[in-house]
Amino acid sequence: SAGVRSNVNLYPGYSPEKVEEIAQQEDRRWSLIYIDGNHDSPAPLQDAQVAERYAAEDALILFHDLASPDVAEGLNYLRDRGWNTMIYQTMQIMGVAWRGNVKPVEHIPDPAVNWTLPEHLKDYPVCNLELSRVLEKVKSFTLLGFERLWSLYSLAKQVCEEDIPGNFVECGVCRGGSSALLAWVIKNYSRRPRRLYAFDTFSGMPDPTEVDRDYRGVGANDTGFGSGALAAPISENLEVIARELGVWDLIVPVPGLFADTLP
Ligand SMILES: C[S@@+](CC[C@H](N)C(=O)[O-])C[C@H]1O[C@@H](n2cnc3c(N)ncnc32)[C@H](O)[C@@H]1O
Structure with missing residues (x-):
């Protein structure tokens, strides 16, 4: 069958x-x-x-x-x-x-x-006993479900094991669970020094423009993810989970709008 x-x-x-x-x-x-x-x-x-x-x-x-x-x-x-x-x-x-x-x-x-x-x-x-404990800790600091965390973890680990050069960048950190996981992969698997650059306003979603609409055409401010949603001050979120995993020294938070900070 x-x-x-x-x-x-x-x-x-x-x-x-x-x-x-x-x-x-x-x-x-x-x-x-x-x-x-x-x-x-x-x-x-x-x-x-x-x-x-x-x-x-x-x-x-x-x-x-x-x-x-x-x-x-x-x-x-x-x-x-x-x-x-x-x-x-x-x-x-x-x-x-x-x-x-x-x-x-x-x-x-x-x-x-x-x-x-x-x-x-x-x-x-x-x-993966240690990873299982890490995912359990990260869970309350991320919007990502288990499968997405697993995917992120696997790909980051592959980059480290294949020793592909370069730092990691995350655009959209929010409470920092996925950042902490990426930094934990660096700590455990990277064969060269590298860091995670964590980009976010940390004060929530920026003001939407006219083109910022969902697939139904609903304006961003009417979706529940409008201006200021997902605000997550670093000291109460990213820093807490990163310290708990012992990876705070590998993370460089970059507060501000991507459009300003990424260049
Ligand atoms: C979906 S959340 C990120 C989820 C996170 N990776 C996790 O594991 O939970 C999106 C984040 O992107 C940030 N953000 C959205 N647009 C931005 C922009 N233009 N500049 C900076 N940050 C932005 C928001 O503040 C929010 O924290």
Whole structure:
């Protein structure tokens, strides 16, 4: 029903024996392996061992239900063999081992849940745990929803990781949540010194002109976003959230109208 039947080969049988058999018969190496079979020891370890034996040089092995210490034996094995490893903090706890030219998918732990890791996983890094806490703090200082914050975060991080030169500029800061997030990305991922220039009147929307109308033709002052709306004094907003994230020194607020300040 998903329309992918022709992309799937189904092999009835038991792992690890069947996996070994197919790998040898077909001379296969796999680059993506998902282990979510028998969750009782020693099955997960055996699955991990056979997975590693037939894994490509660039490969990712995903585990489900690491809440079970028996399943964690599989991930522990790969970690001890030198694979990169990381936990995805989900209800039953997923985890990933990878090597070579592979980028594991990103996941953010639900900030509404007060997560704790079971003792047998406590030495593993958790994917985006810190980011989840940052987004929770930023939430009340931004008009942006989660998806837009995620998009902003991902693109800013990419610029930093690819070491593309230049400062960041935000036009429209308001309470400063998105600015603080951008500065937090700089602090954590930038490979060169850079700052965030934060442009806003900080005293709200400027007076509209005749052309400032919404898609229905309603004048700006009649939309709820008229002159003075969204005023957000720096010391009570941008500065508060930026200090809370420890990034105030990376932000240069530029008060005034874009038309005057940007040039
Ligand atoms: C949608 S809000 C920005 C939202 C913010 N990025 C956030 O994360 O919540 C738009 C902001 O742009 C500012 N603004 C609009 N027109 C401006 C202009 N011509 N010059 C300076 N600031 C302006 C407003 O004061 C307002 O704070």
